[in-house]
Amino acid sequence: MLILCASIVIPFSSVKAADPAKGKAIFQQNCASCHNVHKKLTGPALKGVEDRWPDKKLLHQWIHNSASVLASGDKYANDLFAEYNKNAMPAFPAFSNEEIDDILAYIKVEEVKIPGGAAPAAGATAADAKDKGSDNSLLFGIITLVLAVVALILMQINSNLNKLANDKEGTATPESIPFYKNKAYIALFILVLFMVGGYFTINGAIGLGRQKDYMPEQPIFYSHKVHAGINQINCLYCHAGAEKSKHAMIPSENICMNCHKAIKEYAGPELFTAEGKKVDGTAEIHKLYDYVGWDPEAGKYTKPGRPIEWTKIHNLPDHVYFNHSQHTVAGQQQCQTCHGAITEMDEVHQFADLSMGWCINCHRTTKVQFADNNYYSIFEKLHQDIKDKKIDSVTVEMVGGTECQKCHY
Incomplete structure (x- = not known):
């Protein structure tokens, strides 16, 4: 009986669960320019996409190469193609099935969220809460400020109570130093001012020269x-x-x-x-x-x-x-x-910030056409790693795409 249970458990335990976090990175890099989970863009809204396709394998094939699905005569695929003015979806043959499942897992996570950044619906997953947590910095800042004010009030109350106790016992109370003359308070204020000023100065310097969402008025309105x-x-x-x-x-x-x-x-x-x-x-x-x-x-x-x-x-x-x-x-x-x-776009604007970090992240996730490409024949170790199934694909980073001299020389 134990052997039978083990034979059932082991195959299932070897199945890799889809990772919404990895799916998010792939989605934002490759899909977000044409798709949104909740609304139509260049392509359809992706909420419930798995339910709309009759077969998950067919959905995988559609993402790998939509033309092959259209050629097979699938009704849903051809109706979708016609609905979007016969604009073909770009092929992504380099995506593995696991990566597509990661994207689908990310879409499921996003489905339970209310469009516009509202709180997740009841029953939202832990991944939702984690993702949402990154947007709570303003709330944490307000709470910190309130607690600081409360601490100052309590300090003042403590000072007044000490004075009352001293007066009752007939002990002389030292003259309190005004807030604006207290060296400790002045030093604390300067330190906080220095930290806040430094934070905004560094952020401003990092973003210097970037112009995301820049939309100048052109001499002719070209749509x-x-x-x-x-x-x-x-x-x-x-x-x-x-x-x-x-x-x-x-x-x-x-x-x-x-x-x-x-x-x-x-x-x-x-x-x-x-x-x-x-x-x-x-x-x-x-x-x-x-x-x-x-x-x-x-x-x-x-x-x-x-x-x-x-x-x-x-x-x-x-x-x-x-x-x-x-x-x-x-x-x-x-x-x-x-x-x-x-x-x-009627009026073109800059979609991405085109920063070095943005480019490097793209190189870290984008796969190159490695197989049957003579340009990459010198990378013998990577070819051997693919044969040994240590890796299933090669990214731009792995062939030197994040080396400084590639872009700065």
Whole structure:
């Protein structure tokens, strides 16, 4: 009987439980630009995603390669594909089934939370409480301040009681030193001021030059949502350097005119600025004509053109080397990884802080195309570790992606 129990327990104990914490890291790095648990973004809301798929293996296959599921004729997959304007989900063949299960575990944890950061619903898991605990720093600060005030009041009460006791016994009470003359209080105040000032100074210095959420006003209101989202113009049509050079490049006015020689009026959905001001799309097209010197009535260029002075949004320090093509071709990173849900933006803003820590975290979690890649043939130990099943994949960090001279030389 004991042997029978052991034979049942041992296989189950060898099954690795999904880790929501690991799933969160993978989700934020690879999925968050297109998906949210509670609301639609570029892709559907992920709450209840496992219940919507008839088979978990099919869900795994969809994440690994959505095109293969669509080709199989699965009704739910094809209906989903049609619902989102036939925008194909990027393939993630490097994800292991365990990593996908980690992501699904993280989604389940997030499902019980109320959107908008409210408290978890009844029955929330311990992982929820742990995750929520990181947002309680303000509450702890207020409690600390209240306790400090209470301590000062108690100290004053203690001083007054001592004075009353001394008066009753006829003992002379030393003259109390005013708060603002008390050396101990002054030293404590200076120490606290120094700590608070140092904290904000260091935080300010660390974030110096970063511009997350930066959204400058451009000379022409250009909507990526209309062009890349609704009209599904491929990013590479305008940003031809994204897969070929260090810079993705700002498209020339001639690329715009390839379409706008014929498209003279805007007939899409209403446009609004971030402040809620309505935008006249046709007037913005005519701003383009003015810059390039095009006469839409005559159908020809009638005056010299001048460059459009676009304001650059995504900037890296001069001492940082970044090659756009290396990340999009060799790294196979999607635009949304760094630029966010670009197909949903009327006015582009900086999605990520583009800090060194942000880049390093990406290198620590992103897997390279290691198998059948001659570029990595020199990493014999890693190839042997994969054969020996010591590791199942290779990240950018493992091939030197966090070495200082990779980006600073």
